[in-house]
Amino acid sequence: MAMRSIVIGAGIIGTCTALRLAQSGVQVTLIEANLPGDGTTGTSFAWLNAGAKRLREYYELNVAGMEAHRRLLAELPDAPWYVQTGNLEWRATPEAQERLFKQVERLQGIGYPAKLLTPAQVVKDLEPDLMIESSVEGIAYYPEESHIYPKLFLTHLLRAAQSLGVELHTRTKVVDFEMSGNQVSGVVLESGTHLKADVVVCCAGRWTEKLLSQVGVYLPLISPEEPESEAIGLLVLTSEICATVQRVVHAPGVNIRPDGPSRLLLHSGKFDRQISLQTPLSPPPQTAEEVLSNARKFVRNLETARVESAIRAIRALPQDELSVVGWTPGVEGLYVMVTHAGVTLAPALAEMAAREINGTPEKMLATFRPDRFQPQVSG
Ligand SMILES: Cc1cc2nc3c(=O)[nH]c(=O)nc-3n(C[C@H](O)[C@H](O)[C@H](O)COP(=O)(O)OP(=O)(O)OC[C@H]3O[C@@H](n4cnc5c(N)ncnc54)[C@H](O)[C@@H]3O)c2cc1C
Known part of the structure; x- marks a missing residue:
């Protein structure tokens, strides 16, 4: 049996x-x-x-997790949940940029797909609606990373x-x-x-x-009940935007990814600690507006985008x-x-x-x- x-x-x-x-x-x-x-x-x-x-x-x-996702794709073809477009990351200060370049080198050394691109290459070939500060010398690109719905x-x-x-x-x-x-x-x-x-x-x-x-x-x-608990995260969903972002993007102070063809999902670790289990989320708190303001620095045409919803997300965090x-x-x-x-x-x-x-x-x-x-x- x-x-x-x-x-x-x-x-x-x-x-x-x-x-x-x-x-x-x-x-x-x-x-x-x-x-x-x-x-x-x-x-x-x-x-x-x-x-x-x-x-x-x-x-x-x-x-192993990333590989097992690919096995599932092979088993269940026509997988609309999987967006294999890679991840871009850049940093603001020279010291932080140096650390990022070292990380790319370290990952290349252990066989993890990672390369450095120039901001001009990124805007020309990958993400035309990103705005990248002129002080940025290199952008890390992890082509095998992805996101799912x-x-x-x-x-x-x-x-x-x-x-x-x-x-x-x-x-x-x-x-x-x-x-x-x-x-x-x-x-x-x-x-x-x-x-x-x-x-x-x-x-x-x-x-x-x-x-x-x-x-x-x-x-x-x-526990999410601890003060400033690491278990709590704030995700911000934008209204429809007039720009395209096709990849996961880690810009200074804000993480961005598409949520369907015309909305963005935003996250910023530095703002997570500002919300608790008690923070009211409707109307969206000022913290969510700040996350969106950060994203406006890096994606074209976000001036009129609104916070459609602020989402309290609670981690299962051993x-x-x-x-x-x-x-x-x-x-x-x-x-x-x-x-x-x-x-x-x-x-x-x-x-x-x-x-x-x-x-x-x-x-x-x-x-x-x-x-x-x-x-x-x-x-
Ligand atoms: C802000 C944020 C960002 C994140 N970003 C990423 C990321 O970029 N990449 C990544 O890999 N991970 C990320 N994570 C983590 C990831 O989302 C979680 O690790 C994952 O979703 C956990 O899945 P789960 O199935 O264990 O838990 P859950 O999705 O919580 O599922 C547990 C289920 O168990 C049910 N349940 C509980 N108790 C009972 C019961 N007694 N009887 C019956 N059912 C019960 C619940 O209703 C629930 O549906 C993020 C998490 C957060 C909060």
């Missing part, structure tokens, strides 16, 4: 995992408290990259998963685990229904810590900021996957998790195991 699994959470991690498990012959029930993508996945900048990751193992995991991605993946028999339950919340000794044997839903499974895969994003604490698994995430993937310590049959950079990583983590759940441990995940957080017993 096929192994029965329950996957909790239809964000990008749970959806990719449900698909890969089903393809490996495992029976999958995917349970989502709201609708697919209603967690962090639906409010992501969604840039696929590895070059910015410094820890070698984490860099390699992200490279996360909800479109989920739509296509869920369709593929359901065609393989994955049962999706939306607006259905898991409130507890069913245990036989220290073995998970299923989940309890808010309705009171019990569902049985041989394996439960927890892909509950930022809700993971609370859910797993019920079975004594300690997995600390950075305390040490690295992915957490694997069997949970002390509880049999419970597998957890929670990570930042989940849009880049999901397809790779899903492939690896499916192999592990079917019995083949994955070396690449050794650095990212959940037991690194368990309290050490002394003596």
Whole structure:
């Protein structure tokens, strides 16, 4: 009889995992408290990259993520969610430019596609509507980086998963685990229904810590309730603009990417700390206007663009900021996957998790195991 699994959470991690498990012959029930993508996945900048990751193992995991996205493209042709146009980055001060040039050299040295272009080349050949300060000597171009449209991605993946028999339950919340000794044997839903499974895969994003604490698994995430929490981000969606930006762009103080053919999605790390869980977002706060003003310096014709919406986005951010993937310590049959950079990583983590759940441990995940957080017993 096929192994029965329950996957909790239809964000990008749970959806990719449900698909890969089903393809490996495992029976999958995917349970989502709201609708697919209603967690962090639906409010992501969604840039696929590895070059910015410094820890070698984490860099390699992200490279694997970018490769696994390409495998999905080959499987599900005509992928409207994937925008493979690369990423451009430049810096303002001579010192920061020097650091960027060194980064390009370092990445080239380890075989990551990266090159330096002149501002004139960028404007002529790639992005005619960008405005780049004359003091900029070089722009880093990462041609293999890309971005996706996360909800479109989920739509296509869920369709593929359901065609393989994955049962999706939306607006259905898991409130507890069913245990036989220290073995998970299923989940309890808010309705009171019990569902049985041989394996439960927890892909509950930022809700993971609370859910797993019920079975004594300690997995600390950075709380969005802390003052100036790193878990909170502000995304700004513009009204329609009269300019084109086709790539991910990291300009000084603002990150820009297209959101469809005529709107931009903006993010600025330096403004993230200025909003909290309590900041009202409608009408858009001054902070969102400042993010847009920053973008106006770099993209032509944004004078009349408005902030269409300011979006509070909450990261699923493990305390040490690295992915957490694997069997949970002390509880049999419970597998957890929670990570930042989940849009880049999901397809790779899903492939690896499916192999592990079917019995083949994955070396690449050794650095990212959940037991690194368990309290050490002394003596
Ligand atoms: C501002 C911002 C920018 C980002 N930019 C990037 C980027 O450029 N590149 C990148 O790779 N990553 C980026 N990320 C990170 C990325 O978006 C996340 O890592 C990823 O979306 C996490 O996906 P997930 O499936 O783990 O979580 P989620 O999308 O939150 O999914 C978890 C799901 O579980 C469900 N759930 C929770 N509890 C239960 C329960 N008890 N029962 C049933 N269902 C439950 C939730 O409803 C939710 O739908 C960004 C994040 C933010 C906030």
